[in-house]
Amino acid sequence: MGTVVDTQVDGEKDNEESDFGNIGASNPVVYQLVRVEGDGRLVPATDDEVMEVEHLLDENKSGLASDEATKHFDGCVSNERLPSKNSDFEGLSQSENAEVDSQKLNARLEEERLRLSSESLIHSAKCMDVKCQTSDSCNETQACNDKLQPENTSMETAPSSMVLNGSCSALLRSAEACLGPANEVVTSMSSVSECTSSKPDFSILKGEICLDNLSIRELQEAFRATFGRQTSVKDKLWLKRRITMGLTNSCDVPTTSFVIKDNKVVHKEMKEEPSRLQLSQTEAGSMSTDQVTDATINNSQTLPSSPTDRTEDLQVSGKQLRKPFCEYDEKNENLQMEQFAGKRVRKPTRRYIEELSEFETRECTAKLLSSVKNSGHCQSSPKSRIRPVRDIGSQSISFSTRQDSLGGFGIQVPYVSRVRRGRPRKNFATLMKYHPSGIASNRVKKAPRIPAMQQNSEIGSRVRKARPLPMHTPQRNFVDEIGKRDAETINSDEEQDLRLEKFDAAGDNTDNNADTRPPLTGGVRRKHHRAWTLGEVLKLVDGVARYGAGRWSEIRRLAFASYSYRTSVDLKDKWRNLLRASLAQGPTDRGAKNSRKHTSIPIPAAILSRVRELAEMQSQTGIELGPSKITGRGGGIVQEKGSGFL
DNA sequence: ATTAGGG
DNA sequence: CCCTAAT
Numbered sequence: 109m110g111t112v113v114d115t116q117v118d119g120e121k122d123n124e125e126s127d128f129g130n131i132g133a134s135n136p137v138v139y140q141l142v143r144v145e146g147d148g149r150l151v152p153a154t155d156d157e158v159m160e161v162e163h164l165l166d167e168n169k170s171g172l173a174s175d176e177a178t179k180h181f182d183g184c185v186s187n188e189r190l191p192s193k194n195s196d197f198e199g200l201s202q203s204e205n206a207e208v209d210s211q212k213l214n215a216r217l218e219e220e221r222l223r224l225s226s227e228s229l230i231h232s233a234k235c236m237d238v239k240c241q242t243s244d245s246c247n248e249t250q251a252c253n254d255k256l257q258p259e260n261t262s263m264e265t266a267p268s269s270m271v272l273n274g275s276c277s278a279l280l281r282s283a284e285a286c287l288g289p290a291n292e293v294v295t296s297m298s299s300v301s302e303c304t305s306s307k308p309d310f311s312i313l314k315g316e317i318c319l320d321n322l323s324i325r326e327l328q329e330a331f332r333a334t335f336g337r338q339t340s341v342k343d344k345l346w347l348k349r350r351i352t353m354g355l356t357n358s359c360d361v362p363t364t365s366f367v368i369k370d371n372k373v374v375h376k377e378m379k380e381e382p383s384r385l386q387l388s389q390t391e392a393g394s395m396s397t398d399q400v401t402d403a404t405i406n407n408s409q410t411l412p413s414s415p416t417d418r419t420e421d422l423q424v425s426g427k428q429l430r431k432p433f434c435e436y437d438e439k440n441e442n443l444q445m446e447q448f449a450g451k452r453v454r455k456p457t458r459r460y461i462e463e464l465s466e467f468e469t470r471e472c473t474a475k476l477l478s479s480v481k482n483s484g485h486c487q488s489s490p491k492s493r494i495r496p497v498r499d500i501g502s503q504s505i506s507f508s509t510r511q512d513s514l515g516g517f518g519i520q521v522p523y524v525s526r527v528r529r530g531r532p533r534k535n536f537a538t539l540m541k542y543h544p545s546g547i548a549s550n551r552v553k554k555a556p557r558i559p560a561m562q563q564n565s566e567i568g569s570r571v572r573k574a575r576p577l578p579m580h581t582p583q584r585n586f587v588d589e590i591g592k593r594d595a596e597t598i599n600s601d602e603e604q605d606l607r608l609e610k611f612d613a614a615g616d617n618t619d620n621n622a623d624t625r626p627p628l629t630g631g632v633r634r635k636h637h638r639a640w641t642l643g644e645v646l647k648l649v650d651g652v653a654r655y656g657a658g659r660w661s662e663i664r665r666l667a668f669a670s671y672s673y674r675t676s677v678d679l680k681d682k683w684r685n686l687l688r689a690s691l692a693q694g695p696t697d698r699g700a701k702n703s704r705k706h707t708s709i710p711i712p713a714a715i716l717s718r719v720r721e722l723a724e725m726q727s728q729t730g731i732e733l734g735p736s737k738i739t740g741r742g743g744g745i746v747q748e749k750g751s752g753f754l
Numbered sequence: 755a756t757t758a759g760g761g
Numbered sequence: 762c763c764c765t766a767a768t
Contacts, residue, residue: 637762661756676756681762684759 638673640682642712647671648679649686649715652722657683687723690716 324344332338640648651663660676660683668674674682689711 658757677758678762680757680759 642715644668644671644674645682645686645711645715648682649719649722651679652683652719657723683719686711686716686719690720690723 324342328338328341647667648663651667655662655666658680660679664674664676664679668679
């Protein structure tokens with residue numbers, strides 16, 4: 109059994125990555141492919157083997173997550189005439205003498221530019237054709253999508269098509285767009301693979317530039333070539349963006365059927381629909397390694413999946429596809445600022461967040477939530493009259509939507525799992541700072557929020573909730589969430605709680621779904637006014653009795669475990685009110701069952717009196733109180749209460 | 755993050 | 762309930 113190994117004859121392995129332009133210059137790296145014979149001899153590899161090894165190389169490198177080199181090559185290859193890819197590739201990787209210097213690179217870029225402008229139309233047309241053929245097989249397409257995400261993975265799977273990456277597929281993108289709403293998450297990969305299969309001739313792709321695969325240095329070169337000036341920017345993404353934009357803009361788009369949107373040449377028709385689609389692809393193209401990892405995992409899951417699982421897979425992939433956006437955006441938005449006078453997304457209020465989570469937890473148990481992330485800059489792009497993407501995923505990705513409660517504008521907001529699988533947004537705090545006012549109040553009142561903004565908000569909010577959660581598999585996580593909640597609900601009961609629960613059952617439990625607030629009343633209600641139910645009050649009182657007034661977080665945790673919506677502040681406020689009420693009612697006046705007008709829940713005098721007592725006690729005694737039972741002298745009422753609930 | 759208070 | 766200040 110001969111093992112094909114990659115022997116590094118000279119230099120260090122990753123040299124190519126860092127010194128693309130220097131290969132063959134001062135420190136030539138020569139790779140020689142050899143085969144290890146059974147006896148250990150090294151035998152020069154045959155051409156076939158070479159090819160094979162290249163494969164392996166790709167795999168290995170990709171596995172290392174630092175596969176810039178690999179990607180790089182791919183990119184270059186794709187840039188070049190694909191048909192001649194092999195020779196080219198060999199030349200580079202083996203670096204026989206590849207004189208790849210900045211000049212060449214520049215030349216390439218220029219070439220690409222020209223080609224882009226002259227061929228883009230044609231290309232896209234072709235691709236579109238291909239696309240259309242494919243469009244009916246969404247599942248497969250979807251599956252392919254997954255491949256695209258992980259650049260590495262894709263390379264393993266489809267060596268020939270792996271070459272294509274985000275930025276090199278502006279055209280593809282447009283083509284894919286043709287697929288229409290049905291293919292929610294179609295990525296360039298899908299189209300790529302399709303194109304590849306149906307059209308072995310890669311010429312249709314050659315016009316593209318894969319900036320993704322270039323090293324920073326090269327990107328800088330490219331930048332210079334594109335803009336005619338040097339740049340010291342080290343940020344890859346920034347460079348890529350800039351370059352892409354420069355290239356895209358520089359090429360005159362021949363027909364009116366194309367529009368330039370967000371640095372991408374887009375076919376007019378799709379301009380409306382697939383806003384998200386483009387985004388995803390764009391992002392996909394520039395996904396960073398961490399995301400790749402994620403996607404890779406997903407990929408492995410997806411590939412073997414049975415048709416039945418498709419839907420789920422789709423959703424999952426959709427989610428993962430999306431998630432990267434957040435991070436990407438966040439990481440780079442600052443950099444992007446100059447380009448897009450991006451409106452910042454207003455962060456949701458905590459209240460809002462909680463409401464959402466409540467809603468989610470209860471209502472959408474079964475749905476896999478797809479995180480919809482429309483990158484802010486895109487949405488905010490002035491020219492883009494892109495509808496909120498809600499209905500795009502008609503096919504498989506289900507966008508559960510909900511009426512926005514805040515503005516009462518009836519805006520449908522795709523809502524997302526609050527489980528964030530990626531790492532938490534870093535800039536969250538930063539963003540907060542930027543819009544203190546915005547966040548501070550959920551009273552968006554007069555200003556109807558743009559759907560996009562809301563969506564973003566949603567994401568952000570989700571983040572907040574999800575951050576603390578451990579990272580699991582998406583599904584797993586979701587389950588956990590639910591499970592946790594249930595557990596809470598169940599565990600919450602302690603002796604009396606059980607009894608108290610009954611009270612709740614009477615009125616309170618309604619709130620679960622009864623969140624339905626008055627539909628579109630002009631006024632923006634803040635938090636849903638959740639009337640305190642008797643049960644809650646009792647719990648509160650009891651909690652105070654147990655843990656002492658003021659220790660609301662405690663009370664909340666222990667006595668209100670099942671009421672996620674009552675915050676410690678709420679408890680405090682309620683207590684204050686109770687106290688006030690009890691005092692107002694007059695100590696003597698315990699007989700009155702319901703002193704109040706039937707507004708909300710009339711609080712039984714018994715409780716009020718007890719409240720009073722508790723308050724008294726606590727104010728006097730140390731805050732330490734024996735659990736319950738302290739109600740001794742309240743009189744009959746107190747006893748009634750005591751027997752009833754304690 | 756929790757509490758206390760004012761609104 | 763919301764918001765803030767003070768812990």
